[in-house]
Amino acid sequence: MKHRSWAEPYKIKMVEPVRITSRFEREKAIEDAGYNTFLLKSADVYIDLLTDSGTSAMSDRQWAGLMLGDESYAGSKNFYHLEEAVQKYYGYKHLVPTHQGRAAEHIISQLLIKKGDIIPGNMYFTTTKLHQELAGGTFVDVIIDEAHDPENEHPFKANVDLNKLENLIKKYGAERIPYVSIATTVNMAGGQPISLENLHEVRSLTQKYGIKIIHDMTRVAENAYIIKEREPGYADREVSEIVREICNLTDGATMSAKKDALVNIGGFLAVNDDELFDRARNMVVIYEGLHTYGGMAGRDMEALAIGIGESVDYNHIKARVGQVYYLGEKIINMGIPIVKPIGTHGVFLNAKKMLSHLSKDKLPAQALAAALYLDSGVRAMERGVVSAGRNPENGDHNYPELELVRLTVPRRVYTQAHMDVVAESVEVVYEERNKITGLKFVYEPRYLRFFQSRFEIL
Ligand SMILES: *Cc1c(COP(=O)(O)O)cnc(C)c1O
Numbered sequence: 001m002k003h004r005s006w007a008e009p010y011k012i013k014m015v016e017p018v019r020i021t022s023r024f025e026r027e028k029a030i031e032d033a034g035y036n037t038f039l040l041k042s043a044d045v046y047i048d049l050l051t052d053s054g055t056s057a058m059s060d061r062q063w064a065g066l067m068l069g070d071e072s073y074a075g076s077k078n079f080y081h082l083e084e085a086v087q088k089y090y091g092y093k094h095l096v097p098t099h100q101g102r103a104a105e106h107i108i109s110q111l112l113i114k115k116g117d118i119i120p121g122n123m124y125f126t127t128t129k130l131h132q133e134l135a136g137g138t139f140v141d142v143i144i145d146e147a148h149d150p151e152n153e154h155p156f157k158a159n160v161d162l163n164k165l166e167n168l169i170k171k172y173g174a175e176r177i178p179y180v181s182i183a184t185t186v187n188m189a190g191g192q193p194i195s196l197e198n199l200h201e202v203r204s205l206t207q208k209y210g211i212k213i214i215h216d217m218t219r220v221a222e223n224a225y226i227i228k229e230r231e232p233g234y235a236d237r238e239v240s241e242i243v244r245e246i247c248n249l250t251d252g253a254t255m256s257a258k259k260d261a262l263v264n265i266g267g268f269l270a271v272n273d274d275e276l277f278d279r280a281r282n283m284v285v286i287y288e289g290l291h292t293y294g295g296m297a298g299r300d301m302e303a304l305a306i307g308i309g310e311s312v313d314y315n316h317i318k319a320r321v322g323q324v325y326y327l328g329e330k331i332i333n334m335g336i337p338i339v340k341p342i343g344t345h346g347v348f349l350n351a352k353k354m355l356s357h358l359s360k361d362k363l364p365a366q367a368l369a370a371a372l373y374l375d376s377g378v379r380a381m382e383r384g385v386v387s388a389g390r391n392p393e394n395g396d397h398n399y400p401e402l403e404l405v406r407l408t409v410p411r412r413v414y415t416q417a418h419m420d421v422v423a424e425s426v427e428v429v430y431e432e433r434n435k436i437t438g439l440k441f442v443y444e445p446r447y448l449r450f451f452q453s454r455f456e457i458l
Pocket of ligand 1: 053100101102103125127128183187216218257259266267
C-alpha cells in the first residue's frame with residue numbers, strides 16, 4: 001500500500017507572530033541571561049522548546065469555556081465541571097484543585113510523609129523529590145536500569161524494577177514507606193512510558209505490604225497512547241480506557257494540568273480515601289485557596305475540564321506524539337545521539353555523547369542549550385547535573401547518568417516546518433561542537449537551582 005500521511009486534527013484560527021533575531025542580538029541576550037535559557041526573555045526566542053508546561057494552545061471550545069467562568073469565591077460551577085471531568089476520565093473519587101502540580105505535591109507530601117520515611121519511585125522529578133525531602137523523606141529510585149542508558153531501546157523504560165522495590169521494602173519495612181511514587185510518563189528518563197503489565201505488578205506487590213501508590217499523572221494520556229501502540233493486548237483499546245485503567249491501579253494522583261490537559265495554568269490533587277481527602281481539603285485552604293478553587297480562577301477550571309476530555313482523544317494524542325517523533329526521527333537520521341526510544345513530549349539530546357570532549361563538571365548540557373540558542377534562537381532546557389542539584393548531606397553536585405538537553409514540544413503550537421528548523425540547528429551545532437568549551441557556575445540558588453543559576457563561559 002502507498003504511504004499515507006496524517007496531519008493534525010485541527011486548523012489554525014489565530015496566529016501569534018514570533019521575532020527572528022540576529023546572531024548579534026542573541027549573543028547579547030544569552031550573555032545577559034547568564035547562559036541559562038530559563039533567564040532569557042521570550043521576546044528574544046524564535047522557537048520556544050523550553051518546556052511543554054503551560055505552553056499549549058487551547059482549543060476554541062476551551063477559549064469559549066473561559067467566558068463561562070463563574071468567579072464565585074465558593075462553590076463555583078466550574079469546580080463541579082472539573083470534578084466531573086476528573087471522575088469521568090480519571091476515575092478518582094475526590095478532587096482538590098491547586099494552582100499547579102507542585103502545590104499538589106506539597107500537600108500530599110506533607111500529609112503522608114514523616115521524618116525518616118523512604119519514598120521509592122520510577123526516577124525522580126525535580127519538584128516532586130524536593131517536596132518529599134522538605135517533608136522529611138528520602139526519595140529512592142527503583143526504576144529499571146535500562147532507564148539510565150540513553151541508548152537502550154526498552155519499550156517501557158519507566159517500568160519499576162520489582163526486585164529493587166521489594167528489597168527496599170524489606171530493608172526499611174513497610175511502615176517507613178508511605179507510598180510509591182509512580183509517574184506516567186517519566187520526564188527525567190526522556191519522556192518514557194510505564195507498561196500496564198508492570199503497573200499491575202507494582203500494584204500487587206504494594207498491596208501485599210499495604211503501601212499506597214501516588215500517581216504523578218502529568219502526562220498520563222501520552223503514556224496511555226504508547227501503551228496502545230506498543231503493549232501487547234492494548235491495540236484495540238481506547239486511549240481513554242487505558243488512562244482509566246492506569247488511574248484505577250493507584251490510590252491518588254498529583255496533576256500538573258499544564259502538560260497533558262492543555263491549559264496554561266492549573267493542577268490538582270485527587271485521592272480516593274475519604275479521610276485523606278478531608279485532610280487535603282483542609283490543607284489547601286492554608287496554601288492555595290478555598291477547596292473549590294485552590295488557586296485557580298473559575299474560568300481556568302472550566303478550560304481545564306474541557307482540556308481533560310480533549311487530551312484523551314485518540315486523534316489529538318496521535319498528532320501530538322507524532323510531531324515529537326517527527327522531530328526525533330529527523331535528528332536520529334542526522335546521526336546525532338538522542339535518548340531512545342524518542343520521548344512523548346520532547347526529544348532529549350544526549351549532551352554527554354554529543355560533547356564528549358567536555359568533562360561533566362563543565363556542564364555539557366547547559367553549554368549545549370546555550371549554543372543552540374545562539375545558533376538559531378531555539379530555546380531548549382538542560383536536564384543534567386544542573387537540574388540534579390546537590391546532595392543535601394555533603395553538598396556535592398549530584399552527577400546523574402543522563403546529561404541531556406530537552407527539546408520540548410508544546411501541544412498544538414508549532415508546525416512541522418518549525419521542527420525542520422530546529423533539527424537543522426541541532427545539526428549545525430553538532431558539526432561545530434568543538435567550539436563549545438563548557439560553563440561554570442557564577443550564581444547558584446539553594447532550591448531548584450536550574451531555574452535561576454547563572455554561568456560564565458570557560
Ligand atoms: C511539571 C511536572 C511537575 C510539576 O508540576 P508544575 O505544574 O510545574 O508545578 C511534576 N511532575 C512532572 C513529571 C512534571 O513534568
